[in-house]
Amino acid sequence: MYSNSGAFYTKEYRNVFKELGYSEKEIDKKVEDTFNEMFYGDEHTRIYHPVGEDMGYIVDTGNIDVRTEGMSYGMMMCVQMNKKEEFDRIWRWVKKYMYHKSGEYAGYFAWSCKLDGTRNANGPAPDGEEYFAMALFFASHRWGDGPEPLNYSIQAKEILKACVHKGEDSIGNPMWEISNKLIKFTPESHFSDPSYHLPHFYELFSLWAYEEDRQFWAEAAAASREYLKKTCNPVTGLAAEYANYDGTPETTKGHQYFYSDAYRVAANIGLDYEWFKKDDWEREEANKIQSFFADIEDINDYRIYNLDGTAFEEKALHPVGLLATNAMASLAADRPNAEKFVRKFWNTPLRTGVRRYYDNCLYFFSLIALSGKYRIW
Template sequence: MNSGAFYTGTYRNLFKEYGYSETVIDARIQETWNTMFFGDEDERIYFEVDDSLGYMLDTGNIDVRTEGMSYGMMMAVQMNNQDVFNRLWNWTMKYMFLTEGENAGYFAWSCSPDGTKNSYGPAPDGEEYFALALFFASHRWGDGEGILNYSEQARNLLHTCIHKGEDGVGHPMWNPENKLIKFIPNCEYSDPSYHLPHFYELFSLWANEEDRSFWKEAAEASREYLTLACHPETGLAPEYAHYDGTPNNERGFGHFYSDSYRVAANVGLDTEWFGGNEWETEQANKIQAFFADKDPVDYRRYTISGEAFEEKSLHPVGLVATNAMASLATVEGPYAKSSVDLFWNTKLRSGERRYYDNCLFLFALLALSGNFKIWLPKQEG
């Protein structure tokens, strides 16, 4: 696994390889960023507060989530916008950071737009995205002081994520024995879409030295876990799954639905960054094949074996985007180009449910154009 961009420094632009103009691609990325962050009130999902704060609004639930805030920070560092990055991080630390109780050191997963906490519990997909976005900010722009000492903040957060509870207070976000990320710290099951082995590879280089072996093991554990959680024929993953990979349907989340869409995107980016493996290519082919004959307007909730429910997909644009991003794992695959073409011909979502779809949309645009990059530490001298 040494053919990825981490080793070569080269990022594939699948849009260009599939015949799209670089000028048009770059314009599409900039237009999407501008719409999501600075567009009209009914288009944007980013909102600024005074001269130093900003937040990402979940327009379907009218709240601010660590998922969206960490996604926005990752988008900002990839787009080289430090002002937006700092505003999001300032808002996160002001309103979401938990300073007491069993979850001290984590972030409240949901707040109202005025900053009032809706919950005093965290969601680990936010913490892992915060950590890598902070490392990338440190490497791209350099560390500042206080909470803008990005790399220090990232290291401290990752330390909390795996050592929380060792003093008897609270719970870690990763199970210390099997190295698998949990759905929430005080449970013992996972969410396949939280598994980001390509992030953990980088944490194994930049986290506190005593924690680096843990992250290396976590990367391999996550890759193995995904082979268990994704259906062997359809490629579909459940939203929640037990540690053995079987669907956890106790709360109705054992099916392929909104969270699950991200698995395809994560497989694509892991391949782009670290070279991938045979299973990731097969996984991308399977999930693209499953959706090849389906019209996005009729996407549904599915069992992981592929049986459709009456319930429609809540985020069809996001599903189109993530399925396209899987093409990074199967560039020459039978459905790779058609999946990317479908995405290219799909518009940003409008309306109240636009937040999640459009976050996945921009990530796919960045990844498929070779602009979802690993930002390495600057070489001294």
């Protein structure tokens, strides 16, 4: 199915909370309050920390490090909320401490640093690069380009250029498998992470990347949508954390189960459907995953699962995050469970304490998506 009814075409974004009877005033307040708690709340809630006069970082509170995942998420949150100062602070920190100026990873970002900027690892994680690029394009369109490194659109294009062309005339590897247009788990790996697949981003990259790469990104969007059909279980809707290019779970790393990374698949499908509505399979998938979790009333009973739905004894590490992504799937779902998950999510507060970082990042994205505030800029 191909439709021109997505928000990219109509410029209209669903406010699912409003559809369910919540007032615009209370929705706006919840969004603003949540951002302020995450960025400026008490020590048990916030994840953002300003540094000096012009930098700042997002901390992974469970691991006490700074990750490209969190930094790129923070930038996306800020551009969606029109928080330019915080956006610029995070980006300056990224460029100073994470960016590789030379070597096999030149043009990429070290995925994990200590809070003082010392690198824990040099290798990149491709989900950071794709979120950096998208947030930077949005920043350019919303605020305009400034002097380097705030020349957002050029920075975004250069990231995407490295992702596709790395290794052609120098050392290193691209972040996408060029033969099949699928994102890799790392540049060196030959398998993927289903939750890294963001076809709605690639559609926009196909419009805004360097001209010679635009066809690649259009094909990558189509390839990712087809890949997700292969990797999500046809009955439960569950995806593995890591999967081979043929969609089968990648079993050698111990991440062949539905666990933390994989929660994001439902959220990504929901947002892709909201923005582009290019495939009715996404609606079917959203219905399936919500159906699987619908009878679990207490989110603290969420577990690790095999893709066929059999549960392990070990409980989910990020139950609030899982609820949030299941709620975000309601952008695509059309069965009664869609309302059930949105209302349950609305009544669930931010997580506090040591493990709050990942849960609350997913929480915030779901919150702005379901309120019609996760927009294409």
